[in-house]
Amino acid sequence: MSAVILTVSLYIAEGMLAAAIFCVGIRAWRGPRAQDRVLALDTINVNVMLLFVTLGIRTGTVFFFEAALVIAVVGFVTTVALAKFLMRGEVIE
Amino acid sequence: MTDLPIWAAIVVGLLLIAGGTFALIGAIGLLRLDDFYRRLHAPSLSASGATTCIVLASIIGFSVMNGRPVLREILVGFFIMCTAPVTLMLLGRVALYRDRAADRPVVAESDPLGASPDQE
Amino acid sequence: MKRIIPHPILTLVLLVMWLILTQFTLGQAILGTAVALVAARALAALEPQTIRIRRWSPIPGLFYTFVVDILWSNVKVGRAIMSRTTPPSGLIEVELDTRDRNILAIISVVIAAAPGTAWLGWNPGNQTLLLHLLDIEEGEIWEETLKKSYLGRLKEIFG
Structure with missing residues (x-):
């Protein structure tokens, strides 16, 4: 019984996260401005990380947790670098 | 993960679904809201609400399964809590700065950034 | 005290993080303490200001x-x-x-x-x-x- 509850709720949560990534992906594709795309990419990062945590619950291994931590770190550095570029890039123009 | 007691399975399942709902609502908000400054609010829904729920679900699930507290996932939550302010703040300032540089109608009457946008 | 442990809160947080990421054993605790102390000294060299909590209540x-x-x-x-x-x-x-x-x-x-x-x-x-x-x-x-x-x-x- 508990296996059924857990499997169904994992499917629902993963489906919702996948739908969320899809919606954010549309926003990243549409723009309209560069900061919208950066914001959308950052949100995709957070959602992918959450998806990895749910996958870790499904499989019960440590592997996905470490992947999630790496995604979080790399995503943070990426967003900061892109934001800095948006600020600095136009100063020179 | 399949041999959890039933109460733990229900708690973990509810937290997972709540987290998924928060993330989905945040994504819909990012898609629906019409102005960048308004869209800036949507991602913190997945950064705070969804992360808290899913991290809690993972902690409870692993702790009950192993019979001892497993706090690994709290690091993910802590990390997101510390980095979300930096990214959102930087993006807010980027938007304000770019609007001002492009001579768009700036939302603020006063100048919160001081003399230069990089001043701390 | 202040010379050996420049940032006590940071040292403690780093030690706890080390133990969470590895295992709660004595060996890891000693290794984690060493790493945390070195990291705290490195931070002290960069940033002189330490956090001082006056009241915990x-x-x-x-x-x-x-x-x-x-x-x-x-x-x-x-x-x-x-x-x-x-x-x-x-x-x-x-x-x-x-x-x-x-x-x-x-x-x-x-x-x-x-x-x-x-x-x-x-x-x-x-x-x-x-x-x-x-x-x-x-x-x-x-x-x-x-x-x-x-x-x-x-x-x-x-x-």
């Missing part, structure tokens, strides 16, 4: 307020997004009477974690904070909350 109350505010704001913004018409947004300026970096850092965490608010800028000249609110009707509530329940208590904690 307001921390649980502050944490409780934080959790309640975040939950309330999450639900509120979720409803606003899913409803047919989203409320009008706007900017507010909050005058925070402080220059302490630690207080500002914690306030920025609160503002980023609460979905209804977004930090746009901090003017160190007149110590005002520019916030964007999804629902401008809540402006006075947020100003009051930030000033009374956060700034007041944080000043008590950091002195």
Whole structure:
């Protein structure tokens, strides 16, 4: 019984996260401005990380947790670098 | 993960679904809201609400399964809590700065950034 | 004491993080303590200012307020997004009477974690904070909350 509850709720949560990534992906594709795309990419990062945590619950291994931590770190550095570029890039123009 | 007691399975399942709902609502908000400054609010829904729920679900699930507290996932939550302010703040300032540089109608009457946008 | 452990809180947090990432054994505790001490000394070489907590007693109350505010704001913004018409947004300026970096850092965490608010800028000249609110009707509530329940208590904690 508990296996059924857990499997169904994992499917629902993963489906919702996948739908969320899809919606954010549309926003990243549409723009309209560069900061919208950066914001959308950052949100995709957070959602992918959450998806990895749910996958870790499904499989019960440590592997996905470490992947999630790496995604979080790399995503943070990426967003900061892109934001800095948006600020600095136009100063020179 | 399949041999959890039933109460733990229900708690973990509810937290997972709540987290998924928060993330989905945040994504819909990012898609629906019409102005960048308004869209800036949507991602913190997945950064705070969804992360808290899913991290809690993972902690409870692993702790009950192993019979001892497993706090690994709290690091993910802590990390997101510390980095979300930096990214959102930087993006807010980027938007304000770019609007001002492009001579768009700036939302603020006063100048919160001081003399230069990089001043701390 | 101060010479051996320059940043006691940071050292403790690093040790706990090390133990969580590895295992709770004596060997890992010794290794983690060594790593934490070296990291704290490295930070002390970079940044001379250490955090000094004057009073610990307001921390649980502050944490409780934080959790309640975040939950309330999450639900509120979720409803606003899913409803047919989203409320009008706007900017507010909050005058925070402080220059302490630690207080500002914690306030920025609160503002980023609460979905209804977004930090746009901090003017160190007149110590005002520019916030964007999804629902401008809540402006006075947020100003009051930030000033009374956060700034007041944080000043008590950091002195």
